Amino acid sequence: MEKNSVGLVETKYFNFDELVLDSKEKLKPVTIAYETYGTLNKDKSNAILIEHALTGDSHAAGEHEDEDKPGWWDSMIGPGKAFDTEKYFVICSNVIGGCKGSTGPASINPKTGKTYGLSFPIITIADMVRAQKKLIDFLGIKKLLTVVGGSMGGMQVLQWLASYPGNLLSAIPIATTVKHSPQQIAFSEVGRQAVMSDPDWRNGNYYGASFPLRGLSVARMIGHITYMSDISMAEKFGRRSKEEKPVFKFEPSFEVEGYLKYRGDSFVKRFDANSYLYITKSLDLFDLAGEKKLHQVFAGIRAKLLILSFKSDWLYPSYQSKEIVKACKLAGVDATYCEIFSTYGHDAFLLEVEEETHLIKHFLEKVESEYDR
Amino acid sequence: MEKNSVGLVETKYFNFDELVLDSKEKLKPVTIAYETYGTLNKDKSNAILIEHALTGDSHAAGEHEDEDKPGWWDSMIGPGKAFDTEKYFVICSNVIGGCKGSTGPASINPKTGKTYGLSFPIITIADMVRAQKKLIDFLGIKKLLTVVGGSMGGMQVLQWLASYPGNLLSAIPIATTVKHSPQQIAFSEVGRQAVMSDPDWRNGNYYGASFPLRGLSVARMIGHITYMSDISMAEKFGRRSKEEKPVFKFEPSFEVEGYLKYRGDSFVKRFDANSYLYITKSLDLFDLAGEKKLHQVFAGIRAKLLILSFKSDWLYPSYQSKEIVKACKLAGVDATYCEIFSTYGHDAFLLEVEEETHLIKHFLEKVESEYDR
Numbered sequence: 001m002e003k004n005s006v007g008l009v010e011t012k013y014f015n016f017d018e019l020v021l022d023s024k025e026k027l028k029p030v031t032i033a034y035e036t037y038g039t040l041n042k043d044k045s046n047a048i049l050i051e052h053a054l055t056g057d058s059h060a061a062g063e064h065e066d067e068d069k070p071g072w073w074d075s076m077i078g079p080g081k082a083f084d085t086e087k088y089f090v091i092c093s094n095v096i097g098g099c100k101g102s103t104g105p106a107s108i109n110p111k112t113g114k115t116y117g118l119s120f121p122i123i124t125i126a127d128m129v130r131a132q133k134k135l136i137d138f139l140g141i142k143k144l145l146t147v148v149g150g151s152m153g154g155m156q157v158l159q160w161l162a163s164y165p166g167n168l169l170s171a172i173p174i175a176t177t178v179k180h181s182p183q184q185i186a187f188s189e190v191g192r193q194a195v196m197s198d199p200d201w202r203n204g205n206y207y208g209a210s211f212p213l214r215g216l217s218v219a220r221m222i223g224h225i226t227y228m229s230d231i232s233m234a235e236k237f238g239r240r241s242k243e244e245k246p247v248f249k250f251e252p253s254f255e256v257e258g259y260l261k262y263r264g265d266s267f268v269k270r271f272d273a274n275s276y277l278y279i280t281k282s283l284d285l286f287d288l289a290g291e292k293k294l295h296q297v298f299a300g301i302r303a304k305l306l307i308l309s310f311k312s313d314w315l316y317p318s319y320q321s322k323e324i325v326k327a328c329k330l331a332g333v334d335a336t337y338c339e340i341f342s343t344y345g346h347d348a349f350l351l352e353v354e355e356e357t358h359l360i361k362h363f364l365e366k367v368e369s370e371y372d373r
Numbered sequence: 374m375e376k377n378s379v380g381l382v383e384t385k386y387f388n389f390d391e392l393v394l395d396s397k398e399k400l401k402p403v404t405i406a407y408e409t410y411g412t413l414n415k416d417k418s419n420a421i422l423i424e425h426a427l428t429g430d431s432h433a434a435g436e437h438e439d440e441d442k443p444g445w446w447d448s449m450i451g452p453g454k455a456f457d458t459e460k461y462f463v464i465c466s467n468v469i470g471g472c473k474g475s476t477g478p479a480s481i482n483p484k485t486g487k488t489y490g491l492s493f494p495i496i497t498i499a500d501m502v503r504a505q506k507k508l509i510d511f512l513g514i515k516k517l518l519t520v521v522g523g524s525m526g527g528m529q530v531l532q533w534l535a536s537y538p539g540n541l542l543s544a545i546p547i548a549t550t551v552k553h554s555p556q557q558i559a560f561s562e563v564g565r566q567a568v569m570s571d572p573d574w575r576n577g578n579y580y581g582a583s584f585p586l587r588g589l590s591v592a593r594m595i596g597h598i599t600y601m602s603d604i605s606m607a608e609k610f611g612r613r614s615k616e617e618k619p620v621f622k623f624e625p626s627f628e629v630e631g632y633l634k635y636r637g638d639s640f641v642k643r644f645d646a647n648s649y650l651y652i653t654k655s656l657d658l659f660d661l662a663g664e665k666k667l668h669q670v671f672a673g674i675r676a677k678l679l680i681l682s683f684k685s686d687w688l689y690p691s692y693q694s695k696e697i698v699k700a701c702k703l704a705g706v707d708a709t710y711c712e713i714f715s716t717y718g719h720d721a722f723l724l725e726v727e728e729e730t731h732l733i734k735h736f737l738e739k740v741e742s743e744y745d746r
Contacts, residue, residue, distance in 0.1 A: 182606040182629040189630040197587035214570035221563045233555040256555040257562040
């Protein structure tokens, strides 16, 4: 185990009776899978909520006994790290609609005793955040020191600001947007179509039978292209051929093809196809301001913001972060923006650890010091 | 019919015995579907060869009796247009490996009496051009006034320059590259995986049974995203909802989703899935210079070049065209480059008719006048 790891961790489960969704439907009962790292201080003022992206989960740091890989943001969470577990109490929960312990389409529908499948209601980013608020209440936390996340995680951060502005001191939306552009919707939709065109999908009723693995794998491959950049692919693969000669015509022969296929095929072992549909749909439906002007949404917010984006990220390009910055300025919200130079594309929010650590540590210290006064 | 149309046209077929491919395999016999517009002059010096892109065909201009849509580049070919059929003899042929009349995987393999399917040999851009050279020879043309095409058409243009530099006076590669980047390979590969993961694909042996329509439709949807730009999608669709309310969960609800689905579903009516595999593979394999330096490939070329790219084209970005320009300069080749401002993305080569017409007309006049001297 890495020296600055939070060590062995376990996923915990918080159950509650009912969640009223944006659609007015009621989800009940609800389970939220979550993990915590570090210790909540006496006045419960050191809590940080981490928000995961599309295919992430509550296991953000440390190691599980039966797995050899650490949590998905282990590089950022631990003793001495950006989210220093010697100072902060760090929480990460799996979104509802997910498939990593929180209630989702693969859960049992208590009304029927069978898996939800497509009888699971459409959920929104606001619904995810609403469920998280219940968890935070349960943990007795009145005010979060910060809420932070990249990509879909950033959307949840923005939603926290809009839904519960009084319950957080600061917010760090990374590589995100207040609403999907049609190009972003298009990439989501092609992924969904890949899943739904797999005959094994069977309108979502595949549990207990063969799963729509081929369709989900293709969806993940599309996703992976959008997470990288032209440059990072050129640096990582160039036009190199795979070492093994392909046996069949049209078997992957370039390294980049083999990589994508591998990533697609390993993804389907850990992710539920219906969750992929529900969560990507929540991304597309997300529209923080809706009919309002964005700066109206931010009006009166006293939390400080640190907004980060990455130069080569073409999936959530910097102009979308700059829209947030502009609205903050118009609304008089204290916002700092940094576009980090990176060739990693959208994946940069997981990889540019040094830059992010530097900026976030400094930001959190400032938030704390101003709050103490 | 539009006033400046070449009018009603018919596809012609040129048959020959054998084509030796880059793979050393022999394709025999070979049929090339082609169309011509305008009249070949006495000294056969006014011939222009048009090269089509991935899913194009020989029907570049005018109308077929049984179809209501004109050829794919009708806006550029006709009386008074960029490729003025009152002056020039314009030829366009379907690539081998295609499915619009030229020999391809859906043709009958004379050895077995059955459809080729995957027994069709792997073909390269050079093979396509080799077949076209036979057609040009058959038409008695020694020197083409120009060879022109966008995207994959541009690759064929570049290959003509490399393979038959003495047989053309000029060349116009548009929105193209000398080799696919790993990102371009990745997009091709995901399309192929979408096709091949459709159980109806059956290793390419689907003729006479149900076709892999769902997989091919997903592949086309992916393609369409890459042909447009973030801006052009925003301008065309925004986040507008479809007029009809979706009946099923996850049915397309945004306009952009409906558009992509429609384009995918109509594409499969006109294109063969195996051709999609073979042709995209030829794109990925294309590497004009290979082990050589690019300027070495261009050394000694006396043809004039007009190289065009488009500002918002992120599939074949301008930097790839600039590599061609640079190599031409190093090799002492007479090359003019223009990056056309456009928000249409890669589709711009089909849509920016006014700019292209202006540049190409002027260029062709210059080529003619210098040749006449």
